[in-house]
Amino acid sequence: MLRPTTGDLLRAVHLGLAEHVLPALPPGVAHRQLKAALHILRRLERSWDRFPAYLETENADISETLAELLTSVQAGHSGRYADLTRRLAATREPARRSSGISDERLAHLMAVNFALQEILADFDRTVRADREIGTEVRQTAMIRLFELYRRMLDRAGVAAGTNDDH
């Protein structure tokens, strides 16, 4: 069963509410609530199918970039980053599962993403505070992190359907 898609249904619900219910509501709380709901429906309509592919790309990019970054900072300095390296290797089979997700593959992708986000945040904090690695190594790492963040935000905006809003 392919049709109607989730997007088709969201579009139809949006249209029905916007054309028949919104004009019938007087100004006030109910009117504002419906307008907010319609805004959310529009965003979901244009983004509902992007999430799994977004997570696949996101996870691969974070994982690959982190692996390279960990290698670069450990070249002349071991120990501090060993735990992060171990945790990165363990993200293939994350311990936690995302609640409320019935699809196994999507739940796995979300759990991996959560674990990668945690490692990335810890890596950023660690590098920022690390005064034992050389300035050049730290600056190079921060530039790579910055580039990764830009890619992540670009992808997140497309995946959430918010890039057109701003």
Add this chain to the structure above:
Amino acid sequence: MSTAGPVACHLRDASDDEVATRIAALLQAQVPGACLVKVDRVERVFGGNARWAWACEVTWTTTQGEVVWKPMIMLSRVEASQVEADPAWEFAVLRGLGRSAVRAPRAVALDADGSLVGAPSVVLERLPGSTDAVAFLRSADVDRSRRLTIDLARAAAELHTTDWRGLGLEGLLAAGNVDRVHEAQIERWESLFLQSRMEPYPVLVSLFGWLRDNIPKPTQISIVHGDFRPGNFLYHEDAITALLDWEMAHLGDPVEDLAWAYRPLWSPERFIGIDDFVRAYEAFGGPPVNPQSLRFYRIFSEVKFATISLKAARAFADGTTTNLRLADRAATVTASLTRCLEWIASDGRSH
């Protein structure tokens, strides 16, 4: 018209007549020498996402027999929102500002625990004017909006040059050491971020690190409104009549307010660019503004807005609010963080 009576239900479920009864009870208890308090023309008005608001007209008789009439507004914390604030704290701040030239409404009464009104509330004098940010920002009368924006710069300069020590506001507005109140702001918002986030958000973690590493020394420490923007001031004809919503006021770097006023979502850039706004502010006596500080606080503003958005989304997810305007606020975070990275990159430094 109503007079004093007991609280029977939560304010959220109260009729306008019941609200009038409760406001009357509060004023009767707290306005010195007020007798025969009557509250009329109660009307629920949209008070933003943070609080519910009721406009009303109040009359009372003084002990000398004089009849006093005043328009007032009651602001009540009915449900959770993006920013939690203690009404007793805001009431004390407004009482302090009432002794200054700052354009702030006079605080009249406080129900700190909601026992009289049904929710924690403050009653303020209602001043003339509109708060309509959309009407202001989309106005076809560009000349008038420009005059209003310049008056906003003057109102900011008045606020930022106010002698907060002389008003006795140091204890209320500074959480700790006055010399590091600007640093305390970063800690405050980072703490709220950590409490509110539903996933790690490494980009935001990194931006808080960047803020700590790059914070400029303030030219001076001032009273900072904390939510200085269209929607939070009253305007009437060509003048700003009052700055409203003081829940986020604190001591800090005054540049913070200027940067917040020019966030893209509500910026008056269409009427006057930020550089001209800053020049007007300085001409009105505001402290000198360093361009690097302005850039820093534009980044800080986006981080703060992103944190408020995550708090809002968390409140909806936790079921402490049913306000659908807050439900999808996490989706706005990406745009805020993208702006931060662009501003950081514009200086050629990524860390």
